[in-house]
Amino acid sequence: MSDIDWRHLPSLSSLRAFELTARMGSFAAAARALNVTHAAVAQQVRGLEAELGVALARRSGRSVQLTDAGARLAASLTEGFGVMAQGIADVRRQQQAQPVQIAATVFISQSVILPRLHEFWERHPDIAVSVLPSQDLVDLVALGFDIGIRTSFGDPDWPGFDAHLLLESEVILVGAPTLVRPGMKPLDELPWIWSRGSDYDEGTIRAFGFDPAKLRNVDLGTPIFQLASARQGLGLCAATDIIVRSDLEAGTLVRLPVPSPFSVRYYAATPKGPVRPQAKVFLDWLISVIDRPAGPEGAGQGGGQGGGA
Numbered sequence: 001m002s003d004i005d006w007r008h009l010p011s012l013s014s015l016r017a018f019e020l021t022a023r024m025g026s027f028a029a030a031a032r033a034l035n036v037t038h039a040a041v042a043q044q045v046r047g048l049e050a051e052l053g054v055a056l057a058r059r060s061g062r063s064v065q066l067t068d069a070g071a072r073l074a075a076s077l078t079e080g081f082g083v084m085a086q087g088i089a090d091v092r093r094q095q096q097a098q099p100v101q102i103a104a105t106v107f108i109s110q111s112v113i114l115p116r117l118h119e120f121w122e123r124h125p126d127i128a129v130s131v132l133p134s135q136d137l138v139d140l141v142a143l144g145f146d147i148g149i150r151t152s153f154g155d156p157d158w159p160g161f162d163a164h165l166l167l168e169s170e171v172i173l174v175g176a177p178t179l180v181r182p183g184m185k186p187l188d189e190l191p192w193i194w195s196r197g198s199d200y201d202e203g204t205i206r207a208f209g210f211d212p213a214k215l216r217n218v219d220l221g222t223p224i225f226q227l228a229s230a231r232q233g234l235g236l237c238a239a240t241d242i243i244v245r246s247d248l249e250a251g252t253l254v255r256l257p258v259p260s261p262f263s264v265r266y267y268a269a270t271p272k273g274p275v276r277p278q279a280k281v282f283l284d285w286l287i288s289v290i291d292r293p294a295g296p297e298g299a300g301q302g303g304g305q306g307g308g309a
Contacts, residue, residue, distance in 0.1 A: 010051050017044035022074035026063045099128035100282045104149035107243045109133035127278045141271050146279035148269040164268040166290050169240040170260040176233035180254040191216045191235035193226050204238045207261035240264050
């Protein structure tokens with residue numbers, strides 16, 4: 001197909017008005033389909049005739065009769081608009097078939113998103129969701145992710161992304177009931193769970209007022225096992241309130257009476273530009289529920305975007 005010279009094509013609105021008039025048989029019917037006035041459609045068709053220099057349709061009572069030129073043009077337009085509509089439908093169908101792809105930290109994936117995915121699917125059973133749990137920052141654009149859940153200690157400056165605040169959560173110190181009990185040893189004599197060599201983990205311990213070099217470290221080699229190790233009583237663990245909230249409610253972990261040294265903000269990052277409708281639905285839902293309990297006990301409660309946990 002040769003290149004289209006758009007400069008010499010009539011306006012899309014006039015072509016659309018004429019195609020509908022020809023297919024539906026009257027200006028009035030075309031006007032109802034376009035939700036405009038009868039006069040507006042007639043004006044568009046007359047303008048198209050003036051631009052092309054040929055009569056396309058003549059009034060016949062309340063209907064219109066196409067001229068030979070009008071019939072030929074109408075057939076071409078109907079075929080062309082049909083191809084356009086099919087192409088658009090194909091794009092939408094392909095997009096709807098692709099799952100909403102989310103990259104989130106391991107703890108947010110395990111403790112916040114996965115436990116309440118069933119709630120989302122109860123409302124939106126036709127929207128597939130794919131979650132990549134990872135502690136590493138991934139290139140959301142290059143890998144085709146719709147949403148990335150990331151943390152920041154202040155207002156984020158992420159070029160190329162829009163940041164949507166989910167909530168702000170305190171960093172707290174927790175341990176299993178078998179470890180955190182009356183008469184337990186001083187905190188600096190208990191084992192602590194953190195990833196050796198992690199600047200964030202060691203900085204958090206210092207923020208609580210302890211020296212990592214003087215503590216007994218429990219490190220199973222991957223952050224994925226930190227909370228599981230804490231539940232088993234292998235050591236104390238620092239975590240954001242949102243991550244351990246269900247454990248605190250269930251009693252599998254206990255918060256130590258130590259003041260929180262700082263809070264962390266959780267954001268949903270989306271690449272600049274249009275957000276896929278399915279991703280927008282998931283993002284709106286996540287913002288509405290992330291700061292309330294998961295499961296039936298949280299149903300019907302309002303969820304806020306921010307505020308301390």
